[in-house]
Amino acid sequence: xxxxxxxxxxxxxxxxxxxxxxxxxxxxxxxxxxxxxxxxxxxxxxxxxxxxxxxxxxxxxxxxxxxxxxxxxxxxxxxxxxxxxxxxxxxxxxxxxxxxxxxxxxxxxxxxxxxxxxxxxxxxxxxxxxxxxxxxxxxxxxxxxxxxxxxxxxxxxxxxxxxxxxxxxxxxxxxxxxxxxxxxxxxxxxxxxxxxxxxxxxxxxxxxxxxxxx
DNA sequence: AAAAACTTCAACCGCGGGGCA
DNA sequence: GTGCCCCGCGGTTGAAGTTTT
Numbered sequence: 129x130x131x132x133x134x135x136x137x138x139x140x141x142x143x144x145x146x147x148x149x150x151x152x153x154x155x156x157x158x159x160x161x162x163x164x165x166x167x168x169x170x171x172x173x174x175x176x177x178x179x180x181x182x183x184x185x186x187x188x189x190x191x192x193x194x195x196x197x198x199x200x201x202x203x204x205x206x207x208x209x210x211x212x213x214x215x216x217x218x219x220x221x222x223x224x225x226x227x228x229x230x231x232x233x234x235x236x237x238x239x240x241x242x243x244x245x246x247x248x249x250x251x252x253x254x255x256x257x258x259x260x261x262x263x264x265x266x267x268x269x270x271x272x273x274x275x276x277x278x279x280x281x282x283x284x285x286x287x288x289x290x291x292x293x294x295x296x297x298x299x300x301x302x303x304x305x306x307x308x309x310x311x312x313x314x315x316x317x318x319x320x321x322x323x324x325x326x327x328x329x330x331x332x333x334x335x336x337x338x339x340x341x342x
Numbered sequence: 343a344a345a346a347a348c349t350t351c352a353a354c355c356g357c358g359g360g361g362c363a
Numbered sequence: 364g365t366g367c368c369c370c371g372c373g374g375t376t377g378a379a380g381t382t383t384t
Contacts, residue, residue, distance in 0.1 A: 220372060236351055
């Protein structure tokens with residue numbers, strides 16, 4: 129990042145740094161008239177001295193009228209955790225499941241709250257995130273198929289594996305996070321190495337069992 | 343009360359993919 | 364086939380705000 133020169137100033141004719149309310153107004157007017165897209169035209173049409181990239185980012189992450197404001201809710205957090213376990217750092221994919229939230233917001237939230245979670249599954253997903261999307265989709269479809277087959281043959285083992293993978297992410301994290309994850313893991317009980325599916329959800333009981341899972 | 347440490351989040355960058363001439 | 368342009372994504376940075384010492 130070259131912000132040590134140019135932050136808040138002009139570099140190559142483009143303004144950088146924090147947006148002013150006047151700049152926001154110009155960008156909103158542009159989008160209202162011309163719609164989203166053709167970001168490189170914004171400067172020509174509005175006189176805004178911002179690059180197309182900067183305009184797009186400002187609109188997508190801050191000015192869009194359908195954006196939610198305020199903190200991530202526990203429900204949204206659950207979704208983020210679940211989808212991150214599945215997709216790794218594919219923030220835009222995760223963001224599509226959270227209307228009103230941006231990939232940037234989710235990425236920041238994850239880094240702030242969960243970046244210290246060190247787990248094999250996380251590492252694998254980070255590596256996956258660097259693969260071409262078509263390959264990832266193929267792989268994911270294959271994994272889903274295999275999971276479905278296995279679930280028919282051995283449902284208890286599949287549930288246990290899912291639970292273990294989920295808990296692995298939280299090995300260094302606190303009670304609050306585990307409480308958030310309870311709805312996803314509640315249906316498996318572990319008793320001295322054997323597992324059983326619990327039809328009747330009992331929050332306290334299951335919570336303790338999962339927390340002590342080794 | 344002040345300094346240090348930590349957290350949050352807006353905004354930047356480089357890179358890669360897709361469309362088009 | 365290839366070169367160019369635009370767009371979107373993920374990683375990173377640093378200013379500002381907040382909490383702790």
